[in-house]
Amino acid sequence: MNDFAQRFFQDLKAQLPQAAQLLPKKELQAALQSSLNRLDLVTREEFDAQSAVLQRTRQRLEALEVELAQLQAQLDRPAPENDK
Incomplete structure (x- = not known):
């Protein structure tokens, strides 16, 4: 899931360069991780x-x-x- 989160942040930064200033990475990563954990995903x-x-x-x-x-x-x- 960390790979997914990293790719997500890279894509987000490429699409919205100012996103890093608007949403701190750690808070966004925590929110993303929390959302992903609620999904019924398998490796x-x-x-x-x-x-x-x-x-x-x-x-x-x-x-x-x-x-x-x-x-x-x-x-x-x-x-x-x-x-x-």
């Missing part, structure tokens, strides 16, 4: 880990759907009749 690593879990879950679900379809097809086939 890129957490996002990537959850994406990987979701991908594996989808693959497993697809495999189970195929298996279920095969089992259903077996149950739907008529049983062979014994000639005795």
